[in-house]
Amino acid sequence: MIKRSSKQHIDYQIEKNPNWKVLDIGCGYTAHKKANVICDIQDLSEFYKNRKFVKLENKKLPFDDKEFDLVITSHVIEHVEDVSFFIKELQRISLKGYIELPTILEDNLVFENKNDHLWQMEFDDVNYQLLIKKRVQYLEPLLTVSTAKKLSKYFRQSLILELYWENSIEFKLQENNYIEAEKISRLTLVRKFLSKLIRNLIR
Numbered sequence: 001m002i003k004r005s006s007k008q009h010i011d012y013q014i015e016k017n018p019n020w021k022v023l024d025i026g027c028g029y030t031a032h033k034k035a036n037v038i039c040d041i042q043d044l045s046e047f048y049k050n051r052k053f054v055k056l057e058n059k060k061l062p063f064d065d066k067e068f069d070l071v072i073t074s075h076v077i078e079h080v081e082d083v084s085f086f087i088k089e090l091q092r093i094s095l096k097g098y099i100e101l102p103t104i105l106e107d108n109l110v111f112e113n114k115n116d117h118l119w120q121m122e123f124d125d126v127n128y129q130l131l132i133k134k135r136v137q138y139l140e141p142l143l144t145v146s147t148a149k150k151l152s153k154y155f156r157q158s159l160i161l162e163l164y165w166e167n168s169i170e171f172k173l174q175e176n177n178y179i180e181a182e183k184i185s186r187l188t189l190v191r192k193f194l195s196k197l198i199r200n201l202i203r
Contacts (some may be wrong), residue, residue: 002099002171003128005164010098020069023094025061027078035072040064056158059085074100078117083132087169096166099130105135106159108139110148123161130163130171179202 014022014034024035028049031038036054038044039061055060059082063088065199071094078101090097104120108112114137122131143151152159 001128001167002163002165002169004123004125004162005098006162007098007100009044010070012071017069021067022072023063023068024072024074025056027077027182030072030074034074037068037115038052051148057127061089061093065092066095068094069096070094071097072100073097076104077101077136078113078121081118082152083119084171084173087171091165091167091169095171096164098115099161099163099169101140101161101163103159103161104138106148108137109143109159111141111143112145114140114141121161121194123163124172128170130169131174131181132171133174136176 011034014020014032018107020031021033021037022175023037024031025039025042027035027185028042029039029044031048031051035051037054038048039054041056045055052114053117069071069178071090073090077083077086077099101114101121102110104122107117107120119132120135121133124131148159156191
């Protein structure tokens, strides 16, 4: 079962269950404050001296079956080459989890995503399924990561996809059904904005 949720709801659940064993994977320097175990491809053991840190060195996650009560994967899945295997590994090591992803809009708006992200994802609210396809750049990027984070305070649902799963993560890999994506340039957007502004001024 996988469905839409929110980080606030997950935080509340973690606070209510202080005995949970929580893993934060691929978090970099921003691990969840209640995560007992932190895992990353970088060696961040010095940064997380007061918590258990595990360096990820192989494709298979270095944890036992159902070792965790909750696993957090925030802005990770879009980077993973073998996305199917990674999702199956999340299901193997944990009973449930929180997944945070950029929406396709946010993915296109941010400069850094152009080189770092391999996948774009949407959520099917009818079949309760994560839809995954190879990344396509539809827009010329406009924002830095830090600017996008500031905007997400006000436009979170437009920029961030928040999901909660329990027991299983239903997902589907999709083929990109396009011939050639027509990119919308920044110059085109500015021209349209100025054109509309001028029309309003002369009315």
